Amino acid sequence: DVKVTQSSRYLVKRTGEKVFLECVQDMDHENMFWYRQDPGLGLRLIYFSYDVKMKEKGDIPEGYSVSREKKERFSLILESASTNQTSMYLCASDGGYGYTFGSGTRLTVV
């Protein structure tokens, strides 16, 4: 089975901090994605990547950036964390038969 690992299950950060969320997949998939999930809003796409060093903006990229230096790793960066970025962040990897998600990082910005 594909395994997608997110580095932290829970994080608490202060407003203005730079935050790194890491995601690693073990199946050599080219496509990786970052979503956030909020009550009443569902899953919203932040950024995605179809290959190393490639990135594409999703629906809500403002305040975020990403890095894909190696195929297995896709990092989400909050340049200056704000309270409206408090959310559940989900990373996904796609092997062509639907996504496999990591277990999520619940980020609280105080």
Next chain:
Amino acid sequence: RKEVEQDPGPFNVPEGATVAFNCTYSNSASQSFFWYRQDCRKEPKLLMSVYSSGNEDGRFTAQLNRASQYISLLIRDSKLSDSATYLCVVTRNSGNTPLVFGKGTRLSVIA
């Protein structure tokens, strides 16, 4: 019109009941369709793909109507363990494009 629309529920059904969820999508160019299941405080997990010919996996049957841009999921003989949120998911466009998720339909199966 929202890209993917689902009735949020909740659907509260007794064990053994048959329950059906529906979903509509707005982009006729969408090519791939899925149902995902999400348990409380867990990540979404792929339940099944949906094909025009319809497909069945045990107690679960999925149907796609491209002309009406409508997707359905039928669960027969509901179990307590089926309690979850069911997400309708489509590709935004044709080809290798990101998935768009509906907000989900919540199901509670009660003893």
